[in-house]
Amino acid sequence: MKQTAHIAILPGAAISHLIPFVELARRLVLHHDLHVTFLIPSSNDHPPSDAAKSLLESLPKPNTRTIFLPPVSFDDLPTATASTAKIALTVSRSLPSIHHVLKLMLDSNTTTPPLVAFFADSFAIDALDVAKGLGISSYVFFSVNAISLSMFFHLPKIDEIAASYDFLKDLPDPVQLPGCPPFHGGDLFSGVQDRRGVIYKKFLQFSKRLVSGEGISGIVVNSFVDIESEAIKALQEEKTGKLTIYPVGPIVQTGGQHDEEWECLTWLDKQPRGSVLYVSFGSGGTLSYDQMTELAFGLETSGQRFICVVRKPNTQPPNATCLSPLEPLGFLPNGFLERTKGRGLVVPDWAPQVRVLGHGSTGGFLSHCGWSSTLESFVNGVPLIAWPLFAEQKMNAVLLVESLEVALRPKADEDGLIQREEIAKVVKALMDDSNEEGRMVRDRMKDLKDSAVKALGEDGSSTRTLFELASTLKTMVAN
Structure with missing residues (x-):
């Protein structure tokens, strides 16, 4: 059997995060002959939806498979807990299951394509430590754009500027991110608006992890050079620690809606x-x-x-x-x-x-x-x-x-x-x-x-970037 590189993918718990991950996997399988395993977290009150299952079933076989992790419980949380917090907690409470599955995948390399990398959603950054502990190279898939990525890279600096404010919307001056249009504080990511909140602290932790680059080999961004050239250039020039930025978009849904009459x-x-x-x-x-x-x-x-x-x-x-x-x-x-x-x-x-x-x-x-x-x-x-x-x-x-x-x-x-x-x-x-x-x-x-x-054409910028990423993953097989 021909040996190919094998990657594990951990999307966030929301279908809006699953869709671009599925389409990224589809490209890696069809155009670069990679093998992909999805690890799907869920909770007792939000099991995987029929739409999510259908989307995963649409992936090309036999180079893809899906493992549904045991659902976690939120019975101990207040009923008013925000859905954003639950999405993050779904992953953090699934860490023992993620560790178990990844270790099994490593131990089975004699019978399946060797596992070379772990791709985590930006809401699943807690799982990077699991992969790091097992010696697996990790990538963050950022399903939104370069300006949002830039905000997260610079959130520690924004936090210093906003030290005397509880809410970023109260900042008197626009926030200027390198290569991006100026943003009023109230236009920044809604999850970071309240500096006193648990979600803000979680995102600040995520931002500091990005800046340090600890346990991260690269960041895949769902955008393309022609629409965010200055923001992408600024991120690459800043070196972003030791990270490589891979703009591979536009990644949009291509399957799952063509089998019904509407x-x-x-x-x-x-x-x-x-x-x-x-x-x-x-x-x-x-x-x-x-x-x-x-x-x-x-x-x-x-x-x-x-x-x-x-x-x-x-x-x-x-x-x-x-x-x-x-x-x-x-x-x-x-x-x-x-x-x-x-x-x-x-x-x-x-x-x-x-x-x-x-x-x-x-x-x-x-x-x-x-x-x-x-x-x-x-x-x-x-x-x-x-x-x-x-x-x-x-x-x-x-x-x-x-x-x-x-x-x-x-x-x-x-x-x-x-x-x-x-x-x-x-x-x-x-x-x-x-x-x-x-x-x-x-x-x-x-x-x-x-x-x-053009970006997705044979010699387009995103096509070349995805080829570079796939080539990097394949070289890990020999190593």
Whole structure:
């Protein structure tokens, strides 16, 4: 049997972190003949979802396999524990299982391809010590972009600047990261906003680990040179300790959505080319009841065609329970569905986003600016309306609007609510062919699509970088 390099992959506990890891593995297997084993952590209250299992099953065989780690328990935690904290704790409480599995994989090298490296999600950095103790080379896979990576590399310095503030949003001056646009403190990663919190301390620990480079051979970044050339160059020039930075993006989902028929796709087939605005806030994004109402009226007033993915709001009006048989559509304004019938389509909870963005009738994307969604818009050349909610999304919005100029961003009022008139104005600006601002954004996104295709081409920057990474892993077999 031909011997190949074997890597173990530990994604975070959220599917948004699993998807890019699966696609990275797919490329390493299909194009570089590597062998990949996924270690999947979970908890009793959040077992692996059917979507996650389907995604893992889509990986090419026989060079891939999946090991589901024993679920951990959170029975000892307060019921109000944040989901971000639980994601990190899922990994830290799985460390004994991770150690056991990795040791078995090392001991079985006589019958399987030799294990040469361990790839950990940025939320799974605690596991690096396990790999280090077993003598396994480790890499961090950063599923978002270079500007977010730069923020984490410089968080210890930011912490010093913010020493007299409890919240980064209160910083009086913009934060200037090398090679990045200036960020207001409130635009930085939501998990680091409260300097007093447990999550902040966890991220600061992660940042210091990155800066030291201890137990890390390299960092794989889901971005590409053409969109973040200055940020990537700055990271590489700073040497980032002894680490190598591997920008290999755009890595977007390619499997798992093509085996079903969807009403929204049939509806799109009947619409004019480039005429539909797709509205979605990602796998976990929700709006308040008031904001959902303003969004609905804004879409209606705009007069544009749309597909809108709707979830139950994160706040409810006093009488919302009477609408429960129609959830989540029951939270929309009375008569909205009837008034927009034919021009708009509302989809409850989830839509096959990859296929929607790739459809010829889709001409715009009102997005929460999650990085996976952002890359999907790049690959398909779909211009954006930036509506960030949490995590690194506000940083992404700054990149999209101010640096790349491929997105428009509606303005919120002093209470943080984006009013219907503002929404209608921005939607019309993006989708109306006669609007000069929207036309410029659409043209720049077309150029960006070409750049994404080029990066992944035979001699593209990301293709060369992934080849370099795979070659490095293969040389470890002989060593």
